[in-house]
Amino acid sequence: MCGIFAYTGRKNAVPILLDGLSSLEYRGYDSAGVYCPASGSVKSVGAVGNLLKNIDGLSGESGIAHIRWATHGEPTEKNAHPHRDCTGKVWVVHNGIIENYLDLKKKLAMKSHRFSSDTDTEVLAHLVEEHLKKKKSFEAAVVQALREVRGTYGAVFAYETEPDKLVAARMGAPVVLGLGSHENFVASDPSPIMRHTKDAIFMKDGEVAVITPDTHTVYNLNFDRIDRAAEKIEGDAEAIKKGGYRHFMLKEIMEEPDVVKNTLRGRLLTKNGLAKLGGLESVAERLRGVKRIIIVGCGTAYYAGLAGEYMLEGHAGLPVEVEVGSEFRYRKPVLDNSTALVAISQSGETADTLEAVREAKRQGILTLGIINAVGSTIARETDAGIYNHAGPEIGVASTKAFISQLTALALLTLFLGRQRGMSLAEGKRIAEELTRIPEKIASILKDERKIKAVAKKYKDCRDFLYMGRTYNYPVALEGALKLKEISYIHAEGYGAGEMKHGPLAMIDGSFPTVAIAPSGSVYEKMLSNIQEIRARKGPIIAVSTAGDKMMRQFASDTMFIPETIEMLSPLLAVVPLQLFAYHIATLRKLDVDRPRNLAKSVTVE
Numbered sequence: 187m188c189g190i191f192a193y194t195g196r197k198n199a200v201p202i203l204l205d206g207l208s209s210l211e212y213r214g215y216d217s218a219g220v221y222c223p224a225s226g227s228v229k230s231v232g233a234v235g236n237l238l239k240n241i242d243g244l245s246g247e248s249g250i251a252h253i254r255w256a257t258h259g260e261p262t263e264k265n266a267h268p269h270r271d272c273t274g275k276v277w278v279v280h281n282g283i284i285e286n287y288l289d290l291k292k293k294l295a296m297k298s299h300r301f302s303s304d305t306d307t308e309v310l311a312h313l314v315e316e317h318l319k320k321k322k323s324f325e326a327a328v329v330q331a332l333r334e335v336r337g338t339y340g341a342v343f344a345y346e347t348e349p350d351k352l353v354a355a356r357m358g359a360p361v362v363l364g365l366g367s368h369e370n371f372v373a374s375d376p377s378p379i380m381r382h383t384k385d386a387i388f389m390k391d392g393e394v395a396v397i398t399p400d401t402h403t404v405y406n407l408n409f410d411r412i413d414r415a416a417e418k419i420e421g422d423a424e425a426i427k428k429g430g431y432r433h434f435m436l437k438e439i440m441e442e443p444d445v446v447k448n449t450l451r452g453r454l455l456t457k458n459g460l461a462k463l464g465g466l467e468s469v470a471e472r473l474r475g476v477k478r479i480i481i482v483g484c485g486t487a488y489y490a491g492l493a494g495e496y497m498l499e500g501h502a503g504l505p506v507e508v509e510v511g512s513e514f515r516y517r518k519p520v521l522d523n524s525t526a527l528v529a530i531s532q533s534g535e536t537a538d539t540l541e542a543v544r545e546a547k548r549q550g551i552l553t554l555g556i557i558n559a560v561g562s563t564i565a566r567e568t569d570a571g572i573y574n575h576a577g578p579e580i581g582v583a584s585t586k587a588f589i590s591q592l593t594a595l596a597l598l599t600l601f602l603g604r605q606r607g608m609s610l611a612e613g614k615r616i617a618e619e620l621t622r623i624p625e626k627i628a629s630i631l632k633d634e635r636k637i638k639a640v641a642k643k644y645k646d647c648r649d650f651l652y653m654g655r656t657y658n659y660p661v662a663l664e665g666a667l668k669l670k671e672i673s674y675i676h677a678e679g680y681g682a683g684e685m686k687h688g689p690l691a692m693i694d695g696s697f698p699t700v701a702i703a704p705s706g707s708v709y710e711k712m713l714s715n716i717q718e719i720r721a722r723k724g725p726i727i728a729v730s731t732a733g734d735k736m737m738r739q740f741a742s743d744t745m746f747i748p749e750t751i752e753m754l755s756p757l758l759a760v761v762p763l764q765l766f767a768y769h770i771a772t773l774r775k776l777d778v779d780r781p782r783n784l785a786k787s788v789t790v791e
């Protein structure tokens with residue numbers, strides 16, 4: 187989704203800005219642009235690299251830059267940010283949506299403002315222009331303009347007349363200030379800042395910051411000064427490199443054994459069958475009284491939540507409901523104070539999940555986060571939580587984050603289960619098996635070439651069906667999502683028991699089904715469902731437990747996973763499906779890290 191980077195200092199801003207935009211590319215975008223008050227603007231459709239064709243005349247010691255993911259107006263040069271006012275002196279980059287922009291546009295047009303784009307953003311520059319006409323300072327004009335706006339924004343304004351001053355603002359879309367020595371930065375997430383400084387201020391909603399190379403001042407929307415201390419950005423800029431892999435997605439899949447170790451690190455008391463979760467200590471007593479859990483998330487995070495439902499109901503005896511954030515926020519949920527909401531999000535910025543958290547908070551219930559991005563908005567707004575510690579995930583298709591979400595949910599199950607009568611023996615069994623998961627994932631990854639061979643065989647199929655039961659029903663949904671989002675092949679996930687209620691009608695010799703059928707309580711039921719498909723000549727690609735001779739007979743192709751306890755089987759079963767999707771997409775020569783139409787961080791509704 188859109189990304190912002192801005193710089194003011196003593197160096198040439200242009201390479202710094204371009205480099206910053208490159209580190210935001212993972213968010214997914216369709217056009218890009220840069221404005222330097224000293225020399226002008228350059229915009230282009232497509233990759234940041236396309237800006238280079240026209241960048242020669244651009245220079246200066248400050249500037250604002252943006253990658254855009256189209257919401258209002260097509261992805262064209264005209265609609266790419268930065269946007270300007272009528273005088274060409276006020277420029278703005280913006281993430282979010284100005285909800286009353288049509289109204290504002292009409293009023294501004296009546297005052298003779300002329301617009302050059304179809305975006306909602308452009309009204310911001312014209313509003314500032316209006317207030318500058320009233321002899322207000324640049325920063326006061328921005329504050330006044332923002333008071334007229336309804337919607338969400340993370341924005342940075344530049345003004346040709348005061349080239350070294352930038353004004354940043356936040357309302358519902360993340361903004362981070364990076365504080366350097368004789369240079370300051372603004373960005374929509376810490377990644378482009380980290381390579382310059384670790385000192386940062388994570389702005390809050392309703393704050394406006396004015397930065398010059400040597401100063402930074404934060405105001406509220408009444409234009410009162412606010413004291414905001416800097417904090418250290420956690421993480422490592424190096425972690426955001428491909429490390430010799432062709433794609434971030436493959437690198438991130440290969441990191442999964444370490445990801446599980448990192449999510450577990452210091453949190454398992456194996457001998458006592460307990461999970462020690464520092465992030466939940468402050469609410470541990472409140473959690474004892476919780477009688478119902480609602481999990482919210484979107485996409486992959488939602489599917490992790492579904493697996494969490496089986497874990498928590500099966501082992502902690504807690505009723506659980508799982509819902510996508512975009513539905514939860516609009517359905518007037520009935521919550522009472524014995525309910526807790528668990529928000530799952532890799533980025534911690536997904537607008538739908540964030541609004542679900544806010545709705546739960548409005549109703550006064552306990553909110554927890556399972557979040558990967560440290561310091562992100564959801565992490566800050568929830569009462570307590572579990573950080574995934576999966577490291578930055580750059581590939582748009584979520585892989586290692588899913589694995590870490592499942593691991594965190596298993597820890598939560600252990601934590602809540604032991605509060606509620608899970609036996610020591612059961613606690614130890616889960617804890618011990620969790621410690622074995624990294625080596626088991628590593629052994630699946632060693633089969634990458636075999637999985638690639640299966641992908642080669644099926645790469646030209648038009649449709650796929652994925653089916654599983656209980657714990658592996660969410661894995662079927664996630665496997666199908668992985669395939670469709672990076673290969674653009676139609677894929678649907680189903681509970682295997684549902685096949686005969688409709689989808690079976692689609693099956694024929696050209697329609698493969700991926701059956702997730704490891705050993706466990708529903709294995710035989712899965713075998714029956716597989717037979718039903720075979721009877722209609724449907725090819726079966728099975729994910730099954732190593733040594734399963736029966737499956738070799740029934741399936742056209744098999745991807746094996748090691749034996750584990752049923753509750754943890756999704757942590758293994760999803761891995762071959764991630765590799766399968768990756769190889770199908772790369773064999774089809776697609777850009778797996780940046781699939782079309784998608785963004786990494788979905789900060790609009």
Ligand code: M6R
Nearest residue numbers: 485486487531532533536583584
């Ligand atoms: O950052 P989040 O975990 O909140 O993101 C949620 C979804 O947008 C995300 O999982 C999306 O479905 C992925 N592209 C799936 O691979």
